[in-house]
Amino acid sequence: MPKDFTTTPVPPRAELHNTPMGFFQSLTEARKNLLNIVPHAATTMPIISGKTGVRWHMVMDPTALRTVLNEKLDIYPKSDVTKRILRPAIGESLFIVEGAEWRWQRRTASPVFQVRNIDNLAPIMSQAASDCVDRLAALDVPVADIYAETVRMTLEVISDVTFSDGDAIDRHMVGEAIAQYIDKVAKVSFLDMIGAPSWIPRMSRMMGPSSLGRLQGVANSAIRNRENSPKEGVPDLLDLLMQGKDTETGRKMTHGELRDNVLAFITAGHETTALSLAWAMYLCAFDQDVQDRARAEAQAALNGEIATADHIADLGYTRQIIQEALRLYPPAAFISRNALETHELCGREVRKGDIVMIPIYALHRNALLWDNPDHFDPDRFAPDAKYDRYAYIPFGNGPRICIGMEFALRESQIILATLLSRFKFELTDRPPPQPELLLTLRPKGGIHLKITKL
Numbered sequence: 001m002p003k004d005f006t007t008t009p010v011p012p013r014a015e016l017h018n019t020p021m022g023f024f025q026s027l028t029e030a031r032k033n034l035l036n037i038v039p040h041a042a043t044t045m046p047i048i049s050g051k052t053g054v055r056w057h058m059v060m061d062p063t064a065l066r067t068v069l070n071e072k073l074d075i076y077p078k079s080d081v082t083k084r085i086l087r088p089a090i091g092e093s094l095f096i097v098e099g100a101e102w103r104w105q106r107r108t109a110s111p112v113f114q115v116r117n118i119d120n121l122a123p124i125m126s127q128a129a130s131d132c133v134d135r136l137a138a139l140d141v142p143v144a145d146i147y148a149e150t151v152r153m154t155l156e157v158i159s160d161v162t163f164s165d166g167d168a169i170d171r172h173m174v175g176e177a178i179a180q181y182i183d184k185v186a187k188v189s190f191l192d193m194i195g196a197p198s199w200i201p202r203m204s205r206m207m208g209p210s211s212l213g214r215l216q217g218v219a220n221s222a223i224r225n226r227e228n229s230p231k232e233g234v235p236d237l238l239d240l241l242m243q244g245k246d247t248e249t250g251r252k253m254t255h256g257e258l259r260d261n262v263l264a265f266i267t268a269g270h271e272t273t274a275l276s277l278a279w280a281m282y283l284c285a286f287d288q289d290v291q292d293r294a295r296a297e298a299q300a301a302l303n304g305e306i307a308t309a310d311h312i313a314d315l316g317y318t319r320q321i322i323q324e325a326l327r328l329y330p331p332a333a334f335i336s337r338n339a340l341e342t343h344e345l346c347g348r349e350v351r352k353g354d355i356v357m358i359p360i361y362a363l364h365r366n367a368l369l370w371d372n373p374d375h376f377d378p379d380r381f382a383p384d385a386k387y388d389r390y391a392y393i394p395f396g397n398g399p400r401i402c403i404g405m406e407f408a409l410r411e412s413q414i415i416l417a418t419l420l421s422r423f424k425f426e427l428t429d430r431p432p433p434q435p436e437l438l439l440t441l442r443p444k445g446g447i448h449l450k451i452t453k454l
């Protein structure tokens, strides 16, 4: 029977503002939480334009988004500001480069993320899930900071699938360096997006040798070690990238390109996946009916085991929950592009030099596109469900869609199904987490859940 949404509560949502803001107010608000500069009208209109230092347009119309992200990719490159922030760390990676340079890198890196390769690395995901089961089962107090747990699991996974050199590399040190590095990246403000002046601190100045340098050092020595003596066993992401060749030209990545791409996988893939899992678990605690249904699926599929790649096909509802969590709380909730030419979107003139902002958080809750947009309903993603592929873009879309999408979804399925098959998760009496957008959409206040072993 379809759910009656008039009587069901909505999970936490950001209070979007209704009144226009001036330049300095926007700067102050954006520094606290980037969602503070997204107007409420972004959830009811297809496009909003304004000027805050520079001319900008917020686009929520799927047809216009198809134009920006797909059909006119070349006139809407990633915005200068995003690149300026990330260039010192991952400047030679496919995350940053454009045009022909991006095309050959993408061709070369795509096979790395084929399902076959992800499945070969899935035992690392299952191990992280299994370790988490042991930790939760051993808790003295039956309440855990779930976000801390998901960060820990996805960190274990990303460090083992990038630098699986066993003794050659100190796993603990890699973990620490990644955590420190991500922390620094997350502190970088997105103020630049709205035309903030150049005195705003930039990544290059904020990232001391202690985090970025250490991680680059780890990547450099891993690449050199493998050049000298190829690693045995299942190829990890770095091995696969080193084997990669441009199908058209035979070109292989240089040492710098390899290093920056591996660091890009870590930057783009670690915290985002941890967030999607943490919000998904929060939502399961929020709606016990959904949790019961997911648990029934997981227990039937796993039969007491830890989930593996072989179970993925039987965990369809689990994937729906993750997809719906990514709609309500998209970890990369705001992306932006520069217009290189004057052009029209939704009947509005976009001039050369304007910024096109895509507030994914508001797009995913836009009332023109979604019924009961603030409600949690995994059935929106049932196998026969219809929705515009440009109304739902937690991984972006078009040629530059996230290369790690399937990796993230499979990792989340394995971990979520394993945990739900073993434990019951409930809300505590703490205040609900508030969505807060800095570089990613984080749960302010944390996600603390009551845990009962089954």
Ligand code: HEM
Pocket (backbone or CB within 6 Å): 078, 094, 095, 096, 106, 264, 265, 266, 268, 269, 270, 272, 273, 276, 330, 331, 332, 335, 336, 393, 394, 395, 396, 397, 399, 400, 401, 402, 403, 404, 405, 407, 408
């Ligand atoms: C739930 C987890 C994830 C989310 C929500 C996410 C989100 C995104 C988004 C929105 C983009 C497009 C950015 C834009 O167009 O401006 C993107 C690109 C990218 N992501 Fe992810 N991502 C996730 C996981 C991963 C993982 C696990 C990896 C790698 C291991 C990864 C690597 C990348 C890379 C390299 C790009 C750039 C692709 C290109 O420009 O060709 N991401 N991601």
